Amino acid sequence: MSEKRKFKKRFCKYCEQKVDFIDYKDVASLKYSLSERFKIMPRRLTGNCKRHQDMVTISIKQSRAAALIPYTVSRKVVAGAPFDDRSY
């Protein structure tokens, strides 16, 4: 019996596309590395490599300063997100 591999091997998404520079205005691509509360996701969960993780964190912090991404999201907003239409 051969050993079973417990975890799927992850690859850096940015390395595959050969990204050289991450723009802070491109919010859609940064969302990949953000949790639903807009915290920066750790490398072990996203599978980013060290080099690209550093680039992502810098550009996320830049876009926070530019009010494109929130710093924190309150509990109310996170809980209320799926029921946006109700507007309470």
Next chain:
Amino acid sequence: MRHYENLVIVKPTLTEEEIKNTLALVEEVITSNGGEIIGRDAMGMKKLAYPIEKNVRGYFYVMYYTVAPSAISEIERRFRINEEILRFVTMKYDSKREIKAWNTMVEKTKKTVAAAPAPVAPVAETTTEEVAS
């Protein structure tokens, strides 16, 4: 001369014409300090990620330009004086890789300008995703 990028958020309470005027003033600040604006990108009226000075929205405007590095402190000082500007973010593009990215971004703005000749057109964003704050 160094490559820079400036993002400016203008107050949403102003009328269309006032926004135009303040943007002209902002560009005048850069050009009067020896800068050369190469690309402009109006991102339009957007919802802010968090309220700034009790404003929920803002008019986003991005400029790509080259100036001598010594002029940046003066430009930022003039921005701080202007009360119509909620927030500004200055970016420096120094290394080879960054300058390459800067060039591609400038080209992208040129394409969008060619597609839509009216740069100042504050389109009201869809209010469906309104979140109770």
